[in-house]
Amino acid sequence: xxxxxxxxxxxxxxxxxxxxxxxxxxxxxxxxxxxxxxxxxxxxxxxxxxxxxxxxxxxxxxxxxxxxxxxxxxxxxxxxxxxxxxxxxxxxxxxxxxxxxxxxxxxxxxxxxxxxxxxxxxxxxxxxxxxxxxxxxxxxxxxxxxxxxxxxxxxxxxxxxxxxxxxxxxxxxxxxxxxxxxxxxxxxxxxxxxxxxxxxxxxxxxxxxxxxxxxxxxxxxxxxxxxxxxxxxxxxxxxxxxxxxxxxxxxxxxxxxxxxxxxxxxxxxxxxxxxxx
Amino acid sequence: xxxxxxxxxxxxxxxxxxxxxxxxxxxxxxxxxxxxxxxxxxxxxxxxxxxxxxxxxxxxxxxxxxxxxxxxxxxxxxxxxxxxxxxxxxxxxxxxxxxxxxxxxxxxxxxxxxxxxxxxxxxxxxxxxxxxxxxxxxxxxxxxxxxxxxxxxxxxxxxxxxxxxxxxxxxxxxxxxxxxxxxxxxxxxxxxxxxxxxxxxxxxxxxxxxxxxxxxxxxxxxxxxxxxxxxxxxxxxxxxxxxxxxxxxxxxxxxxxxxxxxxxxxxxxxxxxxxxxxxxxxxxxxxxxxxxxxxxxxxxxxxxxxxxxxxxx
Numbered sequence: 001x002x003x004x005x006x007x008x009x010x011x012x013x014x015x016x017x018x019x020x021x022x023x024x025x026x027x028x029x030x031x032x033x034x035x036x037x038x039x040x041x042x043x044x045x046x047x048x049x050x051x052x053x054x055x056x057x058x059x060x061x062x063x064x065x066x067x068x069x070x071x072x073x074x075x076x077x078x079x080x081x082x083x084x085x086x087x088x089x090x091x092x093x094x095x096x097x098x099x100x101x102x103x104x105x106x107x108x109x110x111x112x113x114x115x116x117x118x119x120x121x122x123x124x125x126x127x128x129x130x131x132x133x134x135x136x137x138x139x140x141x142x143x144x145x146x147x148x149x150x151x152x153x154x155x156x157x158x159x160x161x162x163x164x165x166x167x168x169x170x171x172x173x174x175x176x177x178x179x180x181x182x183x184x185x186x187x188x189x190x191x192x193x194x195x196x197x198x199x200x201x202x203x204x205x206x207x208x209x210x211x212x213x214x215x216x217x218x219x220x221x222x223x224x225x226x227x228x229x230x231x232x233x234x235x236x237x238x239x240x241x242x243x244x245x246x247x248x249x250x251x252x253x254x255x256x257x258x259x260x261x262x263x264x265x266x267x268x269x270x271x272x273x274x275x276x277x
Numbered sequence: 278x279x280x281x282x283x284x285x286x287x288x289x290x291x292x293x294x295x296x297x298x299x300x301x302x303x304x305x306x307x308x309x310x311x312x313x314x315x316x317x318x319x320x321x322x323x324x325x326x327x328x329x330x331x332x333x334x335x336x337x338x339x340x341x342x343x344x345x346x347x348x349x350x351x352x353x354x355x356x357x358x359x360x361x362x363x364x365x366x367x368x369x370x371x372x373x374x375x376x377x378x379x380x381x382x383x384x385x386x387x388x389x390x391x392x393x394x395x396x397x398x399x400x401x402x403x404x405x406x407x408x409x410x411x412x413x414x415x416x417x418x419x420x421x422x423x424x425x426x427x428x429x430x431x432x433x434x435x436x437x438x439x440x441x442x443x444x445x446x447x448x449x450x451x452x453x454x455x456x457x458x459x460x461x462x463x464x465x466x467x468x469x470x471x472x473x474x475x476x477x478x479x480x481x482x483x484x485x486x487x488x489x490x491x492x493x494x495x496x497x498x499x500x501x502x503x504x505x506x507x508x509x510x511x512x513x514x515x516x517x518x519x520x521x522x523x524x525x526x527x528x529x530x531x532x533x534x535x536x537x538x539x540x541x542x543x544x545x546x547x548x549x550x551x552x553x554x555x556x557x558x559x560x561x562x563x564x565x566x567x568x569x570x571x572x573x574x575x576x577x578x579x580x581x582x583x584x585x586x587x588x589x590x
Binding site for chain 1: 283307331332359361362363364365380381385393395425427430433435437440441443444445447448450540
């Protein structure tokens with residue numbers, strides 16, 4: 001796994017150096033857009049809607065659209081003017097019970113691993129959180145971004161979920177139909193409850209798989225296999241290390257025999273010269 | 278095991294020497310051209326760590342067999358992951374494996390570019406730290422542990438450096454490493470115990486463009502085919518005689534085209550001028566860089582152009 005960033009957990013007076021990793025990965029199959037005519041990847045260009053020409057990155061500024069078609073420009077200095085607290089820290093604010101945090105708040109999941117020198121403080125906080133059964137609510141600062149996070153322990157590892165701020169959660173009150181229960185019969189409720197009970201089991205995620213992805217992958221695999229026949233460059237390698245090593249050893253042996261025989265020659269002539277004298 | 282890994286955090290790297298040598302104090306091994314990899318075996322699982330200390334376990338699923346094949350509780354092996362192309366180690370091919378991260382694509386490429394793990398050292402065995410043992414001791418443990426299999430090979434040692442280098446060079450391989458007898462495993466480069474000598478190697482290239490300094494050609498843009506596509510693999514500024522340089526400076530602008538012939542360089546790239554790729558060159562270089570270009574390319578001669586020859590192996 002790639003380290004996403006390195007920073008520190010700050011907890012009271014303690015600073016625990018950590019590395020952060022993304023814990024989950026999306027396995028959706030990605031496709032590239034190709035130009036049908038020549039099968040080359042389609043490129044995205046930044047194009048000015050008014051000048052009808054490509055714009056380079058040094059010709060681009062950031063604008064906020066405060067009214068349709070009206071923008072105010074916010075430049076780099078403006079961003080820098082906002083006071084930033086320590087970057088790259090995870091600041092623990094409170095400890096709460098996991099059951100009090102509704103899953104709707106969870107956004108992305110990361111693993112936190114202790115960096116050199118942080119091992120002891122890290123295992124201390126893991127132990128203490130396991131003992132109390134609490135999770136930590138923390139503010140994290142990554143470059144200019146600030147977010148809220150919940151930190152919990154699983155398999156002796158700290159797991160951090162970034163959580164939404166309350167104003168980022170939409171209210172169900174804005175669902176278009178509204179919720180009108182109507183009248184429920186006792187029998188209907190009984191039937192629904194028994195249906196749930198019949199389907200109840202322990203959560204075992206390995207029982208579920210993405211059958212659509214599986215099917216799509218089978219199609220792709222078949223297409224790749226078909227292509228192997230037309231592009232010879234994709235065939236598997238036939239040479240092996242053993243053959244290569246045998247050839248090398250034979251070559252070394254030959255080189256050494258040659259050297260010995262050339263080394264012998266001057267010796268040989270000397271002998272001859274001696275007997276000759 | 279965890280504390281052991283946290284303690285070393287670097288692999289032992291050989292120091293570059295210009296010439297091969299013979300010495301009773303050293304033994305000599307082939308320098309296999311691939312990616313350096315520690316295989317960490319613990320409780321039946323294999324974890325792979327490269328020399329930048331990144332986890333590469335997912336990239337080489339076939340290495341999981343190691344745990345079963347070696348029958349050890351715990352071990353840390355040091356070696357090189359190598360992919361052969363036309364019977365020779367190919368750095369570009371192993372990079373294709375190394376940079377594939379999607380599980381399905383790994384499954385596919387595994388069959389096309391099978392790997393070989395060339396093992397040359399043993400740093401840890403069944404709870405014992407072996408780094409401070411003499412290299413001969415580590416080698417003898419390794420001899421008892423590693424038996425060659427289709428993907429797994431013990432790197433062999435030779436007594437003479439010069440003859441091994443000559444053979445390795447003749448076969449177009451990367452080079453040799455000299456290892457001093459009686460020495461421990463010292464992570465990093467602060468030692469004089471492992472020394473490498475590299476062969477200069479040859480790639481046939483197509484001239485795909487140039488850069489200028491004033492009115493004179495400054496460097497030539499080198500291309501070679503991979504999967505039938507012309508890839509830019511670096512630029513060479515040395516090897517031309519001044520007569521060649523003057524001749525090219527007058528002729529190349531006449532061949533200039535707007536479109537970049539390379540799939541990996543945009544036509545608008547500043548300061549780059551492109552030509553139709555129709556001139557072949559033999560180029561010597563030291564090694565492939567990790568981003569797939571030639572390190573220290575030197576133009577040796579212009580050759581008859583045959584696109585098939587100008588292919589990356």
